[in-house]
Amino acid sequence: MDSDTASKDQNSVLEQKPDEPPLFEAKTIPLKGIGLVALQDIPQGTLIIQEKPLLVARPGAPGTLEAFLSSELKKLDKSSQRQFLSLHNNFPGKHPFAGIMKTNALPCGSRSEIGAVYPTICRINHSCLPNSQNTWNSDTKIETIFAIRPINCGEEITITYDQGGPSAVRRASLKQSFGFQCSCVVCSQPPALLRESDIRRSRIQQLDGQIGDPIRTWKSPGESLKDCHSLLQLLKAEYGGYPGALAARLYYDAFQICITHGDKARASVFAERSYDVRLMCEGGDTPEAKKVKMLAANPSAHRSFMAYSSKWKTTKKEKHGGADNEAFERWLFRMSL
Numbered sequence: 001m002d003s004d005t006a007s008k009d010q011n012s013v014l015e016q017k018p019d020e021p022p023l024f025e026a027k028t029i030p031l032k033g034i035g036l037v038a039l040q041d042i043p044q045g046t047l048i049i050q051e052k053p054l055l056v057a058r059p060g061a062p063g064t065l066e067a068f069l070s071s072e073l074k075k076l077d078k079s080s081q082r083q084f085l086s087l088h089n090n091f092p093g094k095h096p097f098a099g100i101m102k103t104n105a106l107p108c109g110s111r112s113e114i115g116a117v118y119p120t121i122c123r124i125n126h127s128c129l130p131n132s133q134n135t136w137n138s139d140t141k142i143e144t145i146f147a148i149r150p151i152n153c154g155e156e157i158t159i160t161y162d163q164g165g166p167s168a169v170r171r172a173s174l175k176q177s178f179g180f181q182c183s184c185v186v187c188s189q190p191p192a193l194l195r196e197s198d199i200r201r202s203r204i205q206q207l208d209g210q211i212g213d214p215i216r217t218w219k220s221p222g223e224s225l226k227d228c229h230s231l232l233q234l235l236k237a238e239y240g241g242y243p244g245a246l247a248a249r250l251y252y253d254a255f256q257i258c259i260t261h262g263d264k265a266r267a268s269v270f271a272e273r274s275y276d277v278r279l280m281c282e283g284g285d286t287p288e289a290k291k292v293k294m295l296a297a298n299p300s301a302h303r304s305f306m307a308y309s310s311k312w313k314t315t316k317k318e319k320h321g322g323a324d325n326e327a328f329e330r331w332l333f334r335m336s337l
């Protein structure tokens with residue numbers, strides 16, 4: 001099991017500036033317990049919180065996890081122990097430490113099995129339409145929360161705990177993994193609006209699956225790139241113009257489609273866009289952000305450069321068609337003029 005816990009005299013909230021007015025406060029939110037609420041207008045791209053974990057653990061059988069957490073807790077100073085024990089527990093019973101972990105742990109990386117809990121970040125409630133993003137920086141071992149859209153004073157700060165999909169799928173997964181019934185703005189919509197959102201989210205999942213299909217990228221890259229364009233429009237519609245990390249991933253997929261067929265010019269633009277989104281949602285110092293920045297400057301450094309064909313071969317500086325934005329987008333996504 002991993003252990004990267006807050007040490008005795010470590011302040012787990014980094015770079016707090018006591019002379020500046022606080023960005024948020026913790027308070028009780030109807031139906032959700034405690035949550036964080038903005039105390040001032042927070043511009044898009046603001047780093048709201050960065051914290052080191054209090055405790056880090058892999059999932060294990062309840063008995064072994066409880067024993068592990070108990071021994072890790074003993075290593076913490078009294079204040080950190082109190083912070084851990086004060087966190088919400090949706091699974092009270094014989095394994096209280098494991099219950100706190102299951103209620104609060106955020107994965108250390110998008111596909112990681114390792115989870116961590118934080119004193120302040122773990123007070124942030126879930127929304128299916130979040131205004132902030134949580135990111136684990138595997139270089140600095142710090143979790144960050146960035147505003148992915150402008151947040152108004154008085155608005156609750158929210159992140160997403162789930163993997164998307166239509167509301168029935170999200171509800172089942174949130175109930176199973178975190179033990180609660182979601183009461184966010186999307187899930188509380190009137191049925192007709194929720195149905196429209198569900199249709200968009202199902203289509204988003206379907207397009208995402210198609211774009212990830214390597215055989216399609218190999219044989220029909222033009223179709224895959226068109227799917228990227230459709231997905232981008234849908235993401236913007238469903239996430240109120242602020243799709244956050246989902247857009248960074250989409251632009252990276254488009255980068256890969258172009259680079260596997262030798263198109264350095266478009267690949268470079270897509271990598272640049274992916275970097276811009278990451279910069280806004282997670283800062284420029286994550287390994288993922290640094291990698292896309294490097295690829296924007298040097299797209300052929302990607303290991304799959306011309307892996308499928310050279311039929312789209314361009315130089316990075318190929319003059320793109322189109323004097324205006326719309327023409328540029330059509331050039332970028334290889335859509336007919």
Ligand SMILES: C[S@@+](CC[C@H](N)C(=O)[O-])C[C@H]1O[C@@H](n2cnc3c(N)ncnc32)[C@H](O)[C@@H]1O
Nearest residue numbers: 032033034088104122123125126180182183184
């Ligand atoms: C990580 S904690 C968040 C902070 C928590 N509200 C507290 O009081 O400490 C996760 C728990 O908050 C509550 N919660 C978070 N998002 C919610 C939502 N959208 N709807 C209802 N409850 C929510 C659930 O009880 C969930 O298990």
